[in-house]
Amino acid sequence: MGASPPRPNRSPGIRTHETLPQQEASLRDGPLPMTSSVLTATAETAWSDHLVVLPIVLPIAVAGVMLLLDERRRRLKSGLSLVTVLLLLGIALMLALRADAAAQVYRLGNWDAPYGIVLVADRLSAMMLVLASVLGLCALVFSFARWGRAGPRFHGLFLLLLMGVNGAFLTGDLFNLFVFFEVMLAASYGLVLHGSGETRIRAGLGYIAVNLVASLFFLVGVSLIYGTMGTLNMADLARRLAAPAAAEPALFEIGCAVLGIAFLIKCSAWPLGFWLPTTYAAASAPAAAILAILSKVGIYVVIRLSLLLFGSGLSAGFGQTWILAAGLATMAYGTIGILAARELTRAAGYAVMISSGTMLAVLGTGSAAALAGALYYLVGSTLAAGALFLLAEILQRGRAPGQAQQAVFADEYRDPFDDADAIEIGRTFPAAVALLGSGFLLCTLMLAGIPPLSGFVGKLAMFTGLATGPITAVAWWLIAALTLSSFGTLAPLVRLGIQNLWVPSVDPPPVLRTSEFLALSGLLAACLALALWGGPALAYADATVRWLAQPQDYVRAVLGAAQGGAGT
Amino acid sequence: MELVLSLGIGVFAASGIWLMLRPRTFQVALGISLLSYAVNLFIFAMGRLTVGAPPVLGAGAEVVSVDDPVPQALVLTALVIGFALTALFLVVLLAARGITGSDHVDGREPAQAEPQPGNPHP
Numbered sequence: 004m005g006a007s008p009p010r011p012n013r014s015p016g017i018r019t020h021e022t023l024p025q026q027e028a029s030l031r032d033g034p035l036p037m038t039s040s041v042l043t044a045t046a047e048t049a050w051s052d053h054l055v056v057l058p059i060v061l062p063i064a065v066a067g068v069m070l071l072l073d074e075r076r077r078r079l080k081s082g083l084s085l086v087t088v089l090l091l092l093g094i095a096l097m098l099a100l101r102a103d104a105a106a107q108v109y110r111l112g113n114w115d116a117p118y119g120i121v122l123v124a125d126r127l128s129a130m131m132l133v134l135a136s137v138l139g140l141c142a143l144v145f146s147f148a149r150w151g152r153a154g155p156r157f158h159g160l161f162l163l164l165l166m167g168v169n170g171a172f173l174t175g176d177l178f179n180l181f182v183f184f185e186v187m188l189a190a191s192y193g194l195v196l197h198g199s200g201e202t203r204i205r206a207g208l209g210y211i212a213v214n215l216v217a218s219l220f221f222l223v224g225v226s227l228i229y230g231t232m233g234t235l236n237m238a239d240l241a242r243r244l245a246a247p248a249a250a251e252p253a254l255f256e257i258g259c260a261v262l263g264i265a266f267l268i269k270c271s272a273w274p275l276g277f278w279l280p281t282t283y284a285a286a287s288a289p290a291a292a293i294l295a296i297l298s299k300v301g302i303y304v305v306i307r308l309s310l311l312l313f314g315s316g317l318s319a320g321f322g323q324t325w326i327l328a329a330g331l332a333t334m335a336y337g338t339i340g341i342l343a344a345r346e347l348t349r350a351a352g353y354a355v356m357i358s359s360g361t362m363l364a365v366l367g368t369g370s371a372a373a374l375a376g377a378l379y380y381l382v383g384s385t386l387a388a389g390a391l392f393l394l395a396e397i398l399q400r401g402r403a404p405g406q407a408q409q410a411v412f413a414d415e416y417r418d419p420f421d422d423a424d425a426i427e428i429g430r431t432f433p434a435a436v437a438l439l440g441s442g443f444l445l446c447t448l449m450l451a452g453i454p455p456l457s458g459f460v461g462k463l464a465m466f467t468g469l470a471t472g473p474i475t476a477v478a479w480w481l482i483a484a485l486t487l488s489s490f491g492t493l494a495p496l497v498r499l500g501i502q503n504l505w506v507p508s509v510d511p512p513p514v515l516r517t518s519e520f521l522a523l524s525g526l527l528a529a530c531l532a533l534a535l536w537g538g539p540a541l542a543y544a545d546a547t548v549r550w551l552a553q554p555q556d557y558v559r560a561v562l563g564a565a566q567g568g569a570g571t
Numbered sequence: 572m573e574l575v576l577s578l579g580i581g582v583f584a585a586s587g588i589w590l591m592l593r594p595r596t597f598q599v600a601l602g603i604s605l606l607s608y609a610v611n612l613f614i615f616a617m618g619r620l621t622v623g624a625p626p627v628l629g630a631g632a633e634v635v636s637v638d639d640p641v642p643q644a645l646v647l648t649a650l651v652i653g654f655a656l657t658a659l660f661l662v663v664l665l666a667a668r669g670i671t672g673s674d675h676v677d678g679r680e681p682a683q684a685e686p687q688p689g690n691p692h693p
Contacts, residue, residue, distance in 0.1 A: 205667060
């Protein structure tokens with residue numbers, strides 16, 4: 004018989020569940036001896052402590068109600084999901100405010116941390132929750148115009164997707180993360196296929212196959228980690244890694260590497276991300292917009308786990324070079340791809356890839372200041388990519404589907420005098436085209452990182468972060484890659500913008516419905532707000548990175564003060 | 572027992588990977604199923620192999636050999652999720668077969684893979 008693995012309930016030094024009530028009682032009676040905010044939060048059990056679990060419970064409950072409602076009660080369904088997503092946004096904002104003060108830990112079933120599953124809302128989680136809610140709200144409002152009716156059970160799937168995404172951001176347990184990943188992916192399979200049609204089904208087939216394999220990688224990684232470390236709680240893992248006598252680091256690192264492959268497939272790092280542009284281009288517009296957050300879930304987990312587990316301790320710096328290399332390669336591939344893209348949706352897909360690559364590469368350099376800028380850039384680029392998907396759908400609506408098969412430079416070989424109509428159209432400039440044009444401009448500025456919007460601020464923050472102190476060769480490479488990817492994004496987006504907005508077409512100007520207008524202007528306003536309140540946003544990102552750089556604080560928050568102290 | 576289990580995992584995984592790289596969608600579906608069997612066995616093995624050991628101890632039981640219950644719980648969850656997603660994959664596979672008229676993963680037969688100028692979608 005093989006040796007039994009280290010079990011959490013037998014290893015010494017872990018608080019058992021029975022000791023907890025006494026601790027809580029001591030907290031209630033005396034002055035708080037610990038810096039941990041967790042125990043104070045559980046000691047009081049105010050209603051607001053349950054906020055942490057609401058981003059998961061609320062959407063799944065409403066999604067269940069959606070299944071009971073008939074498809075014809077469209078107004079009711081739309082209203083319900085709108086209210087739900089608005090509530091989610093409010094909850095996410097409240098969580099962000101509270102997380103800025105201290106990380107909150109929610110113990111499901113009140114089981115203590117290494118045994119039960121915990122949800123942790125710290126700054127990074129709360130930031131991602133807000134991002135997901137904003138994007139979700141705008142995508143949902145956009146779908147009210149047309150896409151919500153394109154197939155059955157759109158709202159249920161949409162809410163389930165949000166539940167999976169929120170859960171993945173909140174959970175503090177690796178296997179729970181797998182479950183939320185699967186919920187998110189299962190809903191995304193439905194959303195990719197939403198609207199049906201040959202392109203979607205073909206793209207969906209590949210998407211599902213790739214992600215099923217990624218899930219298997221996830222499982223292998225998780226089980227290897229459990230087999231070597233005997234725990235799946237992230238904080239407990241970090242604590243055990245920090246202990247001097249952790250066993251079998253090699254096998255554990257193999258497990259982490261396999262797990263990392265699953266996340267890198269999800270955030271479409273080169274060479275694992277060829278599925279992304281095809282799938283996102285094929286998906287319906289609101290689905291594609293919300294899918295833009297999915298690749299960021301992969302990024303989130305990579306950031307979370309590398310800083311928590313490999314910031315210091317036994318396997319310090321594990322995989323950093325690989326993440327850097329994958330990030331640089333993804334940026335290069337995404338830039339080449341966006342240069343070659345002939346449809347706006349494909350270009351937006353490659354923009355998502357570039358944004359993922361940027362995040363990975365900056366994480367790989369290990370520079371904390373640059374990572375703060377990158378987090379700020381992540382929010383802006385995700386919002387802009389979502390807006391670009393929505394814009395692309397409006398602009399390409401009603402055009403001949405075979406347009407992409409035309410010669411690449413068809414517009415350049417045209418007789419210039421054929422364009423005389425352009426002046427007429429310019430004079431009777433419809434309001435819809437004006438909004439679309441300015442929206443497109445905003446997206447381009449954001450994604451390419453051109454002043455004065457937040458894309459530029461983010462890139463500048465990354466540059467200054469990389470350039471503080473002696474600049475290493477790696478930092479030079481990354482600065483070059485960031486600059487090149489900016490130009491590489493700018494050129495094709497300008498070309499596509501001219502093609503879609505300036506070149507006079509025989510088609511009537513696109514009709515913009517009210518909800519589409521609202522969704523689009525919501526996303527653009529969020530992009531603008533990010534630039535206008537750039538100072539507080541960057542300060543928040545800075546505080547997030549400072550928090551992430553102190554994994555012992557996270558461990559202390561989840562496991563309690565004594566355990567965190569042992570971990571340092 | 573270790574040898575049998577590891578051979579089983581290896582054979583499942585090898586056949587699964589081979590089938591997954593085949594051009595027909597049904598082969599891919601079978602390959603993913605086989606691969607997920609291999610992974611499920613692997614998770615199970617990560618709890619170490621024991622014979623006749625209880626996963627849960629009663630009151631006053633003497634601890635001689637205990638089976639780790641956590642991987643078993645993990646396997647159950649993974650099985651359920653894997654089953655559901657394989658079923659979903661089969662539905663999409665059938666839809667793809669119905670719409671494209673081909674069970675090739677690319678949605679068209681390799682002999683006609685080059686689109687003709689007059690017929691972009693053979």
